[in-house]
Amino acid sequence: MLQTLVTGLSIGGIYALMAVGYSLVFSVLNFSNFAHGAVIMLGAYAGLGVVRLFPPHLALAVTGAAVAGALVAALNERLAYAALRRRRAPALYLMISAMGCAVFLENLVYAVLGSRFYAFPEMIARSVVTLGGTSVSLLDAGALGFALLAILALHLFLTRTVTGLAIRAGVSDMTMCALMGVNLDRLILVVFLLAGAFAGVAGAFLGVKYMVYPTMGWITNKAYIAAVIGGLGSLPGALLGGLLLGVTETVVSTYISSVLRDVFSFAILIALLLYLPHGLLGREAEEKI
Amino acid sequence: MGYVAGICTLAGIQMIAVLGVTVFTGFTGLFSLGHAAFVALGAYGAGISTFRWHLPFPLALGVGVATATLASFVIGVPALRARLRSDYFAIAILGFGEALRVLLENLSLTNGARGLAGIPMATTPGAVLLCLLGSLLVVRRFLRSRLGSACIALREDPIAAEMAGVSLFRTRLLSLALSAALCGLSGGLLAHYLSFIQPIMFTLTQSTMLLAAVIAGGMGSVSGPLMASFLFTAIPEALRVAQMWRLVAFGLLLVLVMRFRPQGLLGFRELGDLLPARWRRGFLA
Numbered sequence: 001m002l003q004t005l006v007t008g009l010s011i012g013g014i015y016a017l018m019a020v021g022y023s024l025v026f027s028v029l030n031f032s033n034f035a036h037g038a039v040i041m042l043g044a045y046a047g048l049g050v051v052r053l054f055p056p057h058l059a060l061a062v063t064g065a066a067v068a069g070a071l072v073a074a075l076n077e078r079l080a081y082a083a084l085r086r087r088r089a090p091a092l093y094l095m096i097s098a099m100g101c102a103v104f105l106e107n108l109v110y111a112v113l114g115s116r117f118y119a120f121p122e123m124i125a126r127s128v129v130t131l132g133g134t135s136v137s138l139l140d141a142g143a144l145g146f147a148l149l150a151i152l153a154l155h156l157f158l159t160r161t162v163t164g165l166a167i168r169a170g171v172s173d174m175t176m177c178a179l180m181g182v183n184l185d186r187l188i189l190v191v192f193l194l195a196g197a198f199a200g201v202a203g204a205f206l207g208v209k210y211m212v213y214p215t216m217g218w219i220t221n222k223a224y225i226a227a228v229i230g231g232l233g234s235l236p237g238a239l240l241g242g243l244l245l246g247v248t249e250t251v252v253s254t255y256i257s258s259v260l261r262d263v264f265s266f267a268i269l270i271a272l273l274l275y276l277p278h279g280l281l282g283r284e285a286e287e288k289i
Numbered sequence: 290m291g292y293v294a295g296i297c298t299l300a301g302i303q304m305i306a307v308l309g310v311t312v313f314t315g316f317t318g319l320f321s322l323g324h325a326a327f328v329a330l331g332a333y334g335a336g337i338s339t340f341r342w343h344l345p346f347p348l349a350l351g352v353g354v355a356t357a358t359l360a361s362f363v364i365g366v367p368a369l370r371a372r373l374r375s376d377y378f379a380i381a382i383l384g385f386g387e388a389l390r391v392l393l394e395n396l397s398l399t400n401g402a403r404g405l406a407g408i409p410m411a412t413t414p415g416a417v418l419l420c421l422l423g424s425l426l427v428v429r430r431f432l433r434s435r436l437g438s439a440c441i442a443l444r445e446d447p448i449a450a451e452m453a454g455v456s457l458f459r460t461r462l463l464s465l466a467l468s469a470a471l472c473g474l475s476g477g478l479l480a481h482y483l484s485f486i487q488p489i490m491f492t493l494t495q496s497t498m499l500l501a502a503v504i505a506g507g508m509g510s511v512s513g514p515l516m517a518s519f520l521f522t523a524i525p526e527a528l529r530v531a532q533m534w535r536l537v538a539f540g541l542l543l544v545l546v547m548r549f550r551p552q553g554l555l556g557f558r559e560l561g562d563l564l565p566a567r568w569r570r571g572f573l574a
Contacts, residue, residue: 032376080544089551092320095376096504097547099322103497104540111533218493221387224380259395266388270364273381274371 003135004254005247010140012246013147014209017202018223019230019238020151021073021195027171027233028191031091032224034098035076036199037217038105043069043200044207044216045109048118056121058142062204069200070193076101077192082185102217110214118212143205150201151239154194158235163190171233225269231279240280294414300522301417302478305424307502307518308511309471312428314500315508316437317464318444320379322496323364323386327357327469329491330389331476333399336408336486341398346411350420350477357473358466360389365465369458386496393488404487405480412482420478424471428511431467440464441509472499494536501539505546507553512560517553 018040025033046068047061054060080097129136158164166187169177178184206216226245230237245265253261272279310324335353338344344352364385368378394402431437439460442450451457480486502521506514525535546553 032380080548083548084551089547092318092375093547093551095320095379096500097544099497099500100540100543100547102540103494103536104544107533107536107540111537221383225384228377228380259391262391263388266384266391269384270368270381273373273377274367277371277373277377 004250006136007140008247008250009243010144010246011250012226012243013144014202014205014242015222015226015246016151016239016242017147017198017205018220019226019242020154020235021198021202022220022223023227023230023233023235023238024191024198025195026227028167028174028188029081029085029091029094031094032098033195034095034220035073035080035101035105036195036223037220038102039069039073039076039196039199039217040203040206040220041109041212041214041217042072042105043196043203044212045113045203046200047204047207048120048212051120058208061120061208062146062201065200065204065207066197067200069198069203070196072105073192073196073199074189076196077188082188085188106214106217113214115214118207120208120212139209143209146201146205147242148239150198151235154198155235157194163187167191222265225265227279228269228272229279231281234279234281237279237281296523296526298412298414298417298482299526300519301414301421302412302475302482303499303502303522304515304518305417305421305478306472306475306499307506307514308421308424308428309468309475310499310503311468311506311511311514312431312440312471313464313468314503315510315514316432316444317440317461318375318508319461319465320375321382321500322379322493323382323384324468324472324499325491325493325495326382326386326389327361327472328476328479328495328499329393329486329488330357330360331473332480332486332491333393333405333476334473335477336405336480337398339411339481340405340408346409346481349481350474353477353480354470354473357469357476361466361469362462365462365469369461369465372457383493383496386491386493390488390491393491399488402488404485404489406485408480408484408486410481410484412478417478417482420474424474425511427467428471432511436460436463444509497543498539501543505542505553507556507558510553510555510558513553513555513558516555516560 018036022033022036025036043065047065050064051057051061080101081094084094084097129138129141158168166177166182167190169180169182170184170187174184177187203216206219210216222245223242226241227238228241229244230239230241245268248268249261249265252264256264306324306328309327310321313319313321313324331353333353334356335349338349338352339346364382368381373381393399399405432440439450439455442453442455443457443460447457498521502518503514506517521539
């Protein structure tokens with residue numbers, strides 16, 4: 001049982017990393033960034049590229065993935081979303097554009113690099129520590145620890161710095177925020193850089209844990225679920241949602257059926273959207289049509 | 290069946306599904322990322338009927354349509370009653386589609402991920418044409434009815450429409466049901482054209498392709514999406530482009546359309562509107 005909990009928490013940490021970025025973009029721009037999965041996938045490929053070029057080291061791979069993710073997300077914003085944003089297009093249009101980006105990037109990678117599954121070389125020996133009767137792989141523990149630290153750092157950034165304050169102001173009222181002298185374009189760029197970096201890191205961890213392949217970004221479906229569980233737009237909510245989802249999934253696949261795991265997750269998603277749309281820690285959504 | 294006839298049949302089948310998404314997204318204004326699920330249900334409903342129970346083809350198509358329509362109530366009643374925001378609704382229906390695909394991959398009735406092979410090839414170009422024309426007629430009547438006007442009113446301004454007495458839940462539900470029924474019909478025809486169906490054929494990518502046709506063709510137009518859908522099927526087929534480059538182009542197209550021409554090819558207009566006025570009367574009166 002403890003073993004299941006530990007495995008679940010480590011998966012949950014990665015879900016939380018994905019959900020945080022997704023949730024951040026959602027809270028500022030109020031649309032579902034479906035391209036988030038593609039950024040995760042490109043981050044994983046970038047991490048793999050770094051490891052192939054330089055001496056294989058986990059820290060290098062994660063840094064490379066974070067930088068690449070941030071750049072891709074920022075470019076994505078500038079090229080695809082900025083014009084729509086300035087025109088004050090409905091959220092639906094932004095969402096369709098994001099969907100287009102996701103399809104474009106995923107299939108571009110597929111067409112250029114092929115559908116091969118790549119594995120990271122062994123970087124940390126898949127060693128296992130035994131703690132009170134349960135074995136924990138170092139990678140899992142590292143992923144969870146890193147996720148917690150990174151989300152804590154993001155939290156401090158949002159609450160303790162001027163830019164963070166501006167982002168939080170933008171979340172509650174964009175127009176007012178701009179009137180107060182905040183450069184919205186720069187602010188949104190920062191948001192996408194952050195979201196992209198988190199996505200890249202999540203991608204690198206996913207790649208190290210499993211494999212790297214063009215459709216790996218589909219796992220962001222889980223990030224949406226995690227974000228919805230915690231309450232869209234809430235940072236602690238995304239963390240809580242990710243961990244809860246990870247543990248629930250592991251419990252379901254261990255004790256009930258691994259096949260039903262995804263059906264179960266999607267059922268949770270639908271049930272939550274219907275009965276608790278603000279999630280566990282979300283703020284009240286004002287617009288509900 | 291000749292090569293050209295084959296492509297046109299496939300395009301026709303796709304156009305019926307696009308017509309379904311047009312009703313729901315183009316005219317009712319809700320965004321769906323799960324309509325491939327309704328196509329899948331139509332395909333499996335009809336395919337299983339002929340493959341396992343040896344029902345006649347038209348009856349099997351009916352079973353497919355009924356399955357898809359029933360499923361649209363299963364997801365539609367709770368999701369629409371909860372009055373979810375458009376993107377929450379899109380995510381909910383995406384979850385529904387993915388969950389359904391996992392189920393199809395694991396039921397023994399559907400032969401799991403291996404899919405159903407050997408469904409009788411009963412779909413002829415004539416049958417597709419007949420179904421397409423029938424669907425067009427139904428959609429046209431629907432859009433010109435009170436219900437159709439209510440859909441358009443909800444798309445334009447849900448609050449104002451509700452104030453004017455339009456029932457948001459009922460209207461959206463019926464629009465979803467019609468759109469699911471059309472997707473189901475398309476699925477049934479597809480199953481009996483390819484004679485082989487597999488859950489992996491009905492993924493999020495398929496839903497996106499349907500949506501891409503509606504967006505690129507133009508919201509609030511029927512002929513625009515149909516034209517776009519035909520071009521989407523015919524051009525890559527004629528140029529013999531690999532599937533993934535096709536999808537690269539679709540993705541780019543969606544981004545570019547949103548960036549430069551969000552109203553699409555024929556936003557809020559029909560093909561007939563482009564003709565000089567004196568010809569138009571003869572066609573559409």
